[in-house]
Amino acid sequence: MNMRPSGKATPISTKSTPSASSTSRPQASGAKSALPTAVNAKTYRKAKFILKKIAQNQEEGILNVRDTDDRKKYEAIVAAFDSSKAAKSRVEAGKTNKRNRSRDDTSNAPKRSKDASGVSQPVAQGPLKYSDIVKDHLSVALIDESSNCGKPVLEKWPEIEVRLSGLAMESTLANPEGPIPRFDSEEVIRGHRVIRCEDEFSKEFLRRSITEISDAWLGLKLKLIPAKDIPTRPRARIWLPNMRMDRAKLLQYIAIMNPRVPMTNWSVLKFEDVKAVSQPVLFLITEESAKVLEELGCRIHFGVRHAKVKIFRGREPDDDNEGEEPPPE
The missing domain is CATH 1.10.287 (Helix Hairpins)
Incomplete structure (x- = not known):
């Protein structure tokens, strides 16, 4: 060219x-x-x-x-x-148009309830992350005021739920046209029962109900606190053999095998995904027991192994390579 x-x-x-x-x-x-x-x-x-x-x-x-x-x-x-x-x-x-339609489509959105004046009320959404729950002002935690601990509440929760459900039913049937209290109590955060209220009316109804039944159980005094104020307790991940374990028996066995470790207020938070030959289990422990575990080199006796323990303070262990295999010796 x-x-x-x-x-x-x-x-x-x-x-x-x-x-x-x-x-x-x-x-x-x-x-x-x-x-x-x-x-x-x-x-x-x-x-x-x-x-x-x-x-x-x-x-x-x-x-x-x-x-x-x-x-x-x-x-x-x-x-x-x-x-x-x-x-x-x-x-x-x-x-892009499909994403926009999906975001704007409300045809499958849950129907909202209305109060006595006909104003739509918000509907409780699906499961939230811990970080979302603590930011939600409508989420509260139920604790034992005498011990500032959630474990006694968890042990009595079936009975507590029956009492609260009875009060909610009685209120609704007495005023079916008025505001209706609605809740979601499936979440357990750091060993504390968390109740998510649908609206301010529900939150106030729950507060009054807890005040009414707070002294109904011997040695237990119920109290509501904001979810963001749930006491921060240490958690521990322990790598155990890959075997079926009942939570109560698991705690009992660990306590028998490790008498130096105070386990009065321990609870099992989560059985995590099995990794190789180990079953990582996440426990809610106490600062007292965390110190003893550290003195023992972060190991406990379990079965025929010396199980590795990893302690978490002040942050969620899920952010730290959940269920990772313990480092080699």
């Missing part, structure tokens, strides 16, 4: 003349080259460049017998690239 044309018109000839097809593009073999199934950006830029030079040569009268075939070939490449780009843009636009 003439990169610097002479500017003089040259009659059409079958001889080879400097043109867009001489050095800047591949030599044609007579048969039309097959187009690539996918045109990349480099091929596209080359095709655009050659087409531009062919157009310049035509304007200056510098023509070549290959220009016609080459023009068709490279115009097809450009068209294929533009078509592919347009199709990709349409697909991306479709995905």
Whole structure:
């Protein structure tokens, strides 16, 4: 190809003349080259460049017998690239519209209850992360005020739930047209029963109900605190043999095997995913027992192994490689 044309018109000839097809593009073999199934950006830029030079040569009268075939070939490449780009843009636009529709679609949203004045009330959502629960002002924790501990509440929870459900039923049946208290009490955070209230009315109803039954159990005094004020207690991950274990029997066995470790207020938080030959178990422990475990080198006797213990203070252990295998000796 003439990169610097002479500017003089040259009659059409079958001889080879400097043109867009001489050095800047591949030599044609007579048969039309097959187009690539996918045109990349480099091929596209080359095709655009050659087409531009062919157009310049035509304007200056510098023509070549290959220009016609080459023009068709490279115009097809450009068209294929533009078509592919347009199709990709349409697909991306479709995905964006689908995401927007999914976000805006409320057809499957749960119906909201209404208070006596007809105002819609919020509906309790699905399970929340711990960080979300502690930020939710409608989430409260039930504790034993005398011990500032959640374990006695968990032990008595079936009875407590029956009393609270009875009060909620009595209130609703007495005033079916008025506000209705609704709750979700499935969450247990750091050994404390957490109750998520649907609205402010439900939260106030729960507060009054707990005050009414706070002294109903000997040695137990119920109290509500904001979920964000749940006492921070140490947790411990212990790598045990991969075997079926009942929680109560597990705690009892560990206590018998390790008499130096105070385990009065221990509870099992979670059986984590099995890793290799170990079953990581997450426990809620006390600062007193954490210190003893550290004195023992963070190991306890269990079965025929000296089980590795990892203690967590002030943060959630799930953020620290949940269930990782203990480091090798």
